[in-house]
Amino acid sequence: MKSSIFNVFVPAKKGYALYNTLTESILFCDQELKDALTTGNLDVITPEYIPTLKTYGIITEDTADELQVYQYRYNSRLFDRREIQFVAVTTYTCNLACPYCYEGKGEVYSCTMDSSMAEKIVNAMQKQISQMKSKYCTLILFGGEPLLNLDVGLEIVKEMKEWCTSHWVALRTFMVTNGTLLTEEKASALQGLINGVQLTLDGSEPFHNTTRIYKNGKGTYSDVVSAMQYALDAGMNISLRVQVSKENYHSMGDLFTDIRPFLETGRVNLNIAPLSYYSGMCNNFSSHFLEKEEQETVLPAILQYTPNVKPVPNYLPCVAYSNNLIFDGAGNIYRCITTVGEENRVGHLAEEGIIWEPELYSFMERNPLKIPGCKTCSYLPLCGGACPRTAFLAHGSYDTSVCGGSKKVYSETIGLYLKRKFPDRF
């Protein structure tokens, strides 16, 4: 027998909590067992414990190769076609001027989707669903600001709704919007068509109002907060993205005090993410992004505000690797949202249907087990090799990785999860 390479230890009141990132098992152990497991000197373990430790994947047979298990699950997820997700970038234009925007604030790319392209995209979506025999479909309107081209967006939604209903496919629809145009009337017009919206806050009001700004520089905080209320009133659920930067992290407490009533509705799903370098266009703002050391301290500190910290082994690094396609108004197709508008698309729409480009294969064939460092990392099942885009920008290849502060963040997340689940043990 040998120790699993995916064991993570968290100090507890007495001894340690032990979490396995591949099997999701949780055990509590003493110093002696921890030493045996970390040194691999398993002979000292009380024989009665062995079967239990084996069942929970804390130790494995000598012949077992856990990386093969990971690879198998990674491939299974990568090619799972039961669910499918489409993103329609209905316009690149935007009424905001966030300085870090990886799309260049709607001032670099300009293509707006027209009805005839929307029709072609709808056909392509339906063909994909039929081909893959998917049973669940998620459709996301994206931009730019999708409310600046809502008519075309809603054409897509309505056609997909009708088609999915008649083909026994469950459809959920979302819109990623800056919220500033989501008036009470607009929100109620979306009722029954859009199931949820994603809104973004850049920290508490004073900080948000320096970065999420109109073209004239005016802040948008109060408009976004109003939009949250309108969306909830219109029956939509909210995914709230809170972006963390060097400037705003100190004031997160204020933000969460301010938005507590919304969080208490149970219909606002919180998603805290560091502002990151996603394209050359974020360049002039990159000094605001958290450095590795800051990520390691700041992000764990913010975890306290997140209601759900359960670590989930997704095996894949992100949604770009699950069954999804992103279409823009020019008929370009992408896998990663931060690459939209750029030249290296994964495919495009032609008369005869989708034509795939070499980029599809180089992106999709990324294999975390070929990345030095990932192969020996206990957090691999949770992290999946981390953001391929960040890695590509840093090293010019997808077969690389940028860890940043993730190891520390994962370790703190596991710790917090266990502390909340077993408070008396800590």
Place this chain on the structure above:
Amino acid sequence: MSHKREGGVEVKSSAYNMFVPCKKGYAAFNTLTGSVLFVDAEMKEILETGQFESLTENHLEALKQVGFIIDYNLDEKQVLSYKLKSLIYSQQNASFSVLPTYACNLACPYCYEGSGELHRGTMTEEMVTQVIQGIKTYCVNAGVLNLGLTLYGGEPLLHKKASLKLTETLGEWANTQGINYSCNMITNGTLLTENVLSEFEPYLKMIQVTLDGPQHYHDTRRIMKNGEGTYESIMRAVQIARDNNILVMVRIQVAKDNIDTLDTLFQDLADRGMHNDQGIRAYTFPLMEINEVCSSYASLCSEEEAKMLPELWRKARTYGLDLFSKPVQIFVSPYCSFAAKNSFLVDALGDVYKCVSVVGDKSYRVACMTDQGIQDVTPELYAFMVRDPTAIEKCQSCTLLPLCGGGCAYRALQKHGSYQEGECTLHKGLEEEKLLLYLEKNYPERFG
């Protein structure tokens, strides 16, 4: 060699172009796309050297469409790997080969299962129920839309009760779930009567039987336990199946000492009209050493002798029999019927395997079938499943890789110690011949 097109992207020749000489030039075949083109010597050279300067934009575009010329940035191994995994990891198709009993009423001397006398076991009633429940659970969890059941043995009709219960219960259940379902049976054919067949209706769609050669040879090898020959009873079974519109696969086993006798077999099959029946498909399979159980059989083909198959295919063609098919990509039909994630072989004890050659040898067991589905997965499953043909060193520059996928994984393990190795037997030399035969048949004006 690369070529920069005017205003276009850089291009290069595919690494998977094959050329077969024919009348007035060459047939070009791309093993990754399956496209066929007829080219002259000049075009062949252009494709081989990558000197595209003399080609017009239209020509380049046309060659690109069919994959003989590709984007310079395209890594074709990535394409192959991506497409292969798309098929292997597809959730929607599942196939279970179930072995209701190891027992057999024949005593073929080469049997790798030991003629039902080495591995023993017959499904109990409880095990039948457990396997049925396990398959249902598995299908529901995986979101399966197409379910195939293959009855395997031993001889599945020696445990007809279990075979029937599996076939019917799963068929009725699949109907209620909107799952497409079909059942196949691999049988020696000796127990297949009109009555037996009707019991398996309407689910049984295909049977596979095996011939060892013409009657005079066959009846000395595929024999009952008392030594009696089985040729006539198998032919009867084929007739009965066809009368009931059930497809028949005829596996013709080639041994060292029956090659010269196969003419007589082909003649007999043709006399029986089998060459004109689209519902019968015959193919050859060389008897080779599979494991220690069969290794003492003296007439096994060596790898060298297996290379004689194309000669047999040609011979069979003179009788109107096609024993081969167009070379097909592994992402259409993988190198092994158990390569797919949702393909399993379940034996009479509920043990699950990924290869018929090792069935019954518990050291190769990949899991157990319980009423909760596939459980107690062993490291063997993962080692088998993560085989990546595009990463096998020996296969890196082989034009045949899209067709063979590294060959038989089990033979690779047996010969080279790992699934992550290439095994050329039955591919190198044979894929080329299959292609030639296919081309000759479909483009007769270009050949002969």
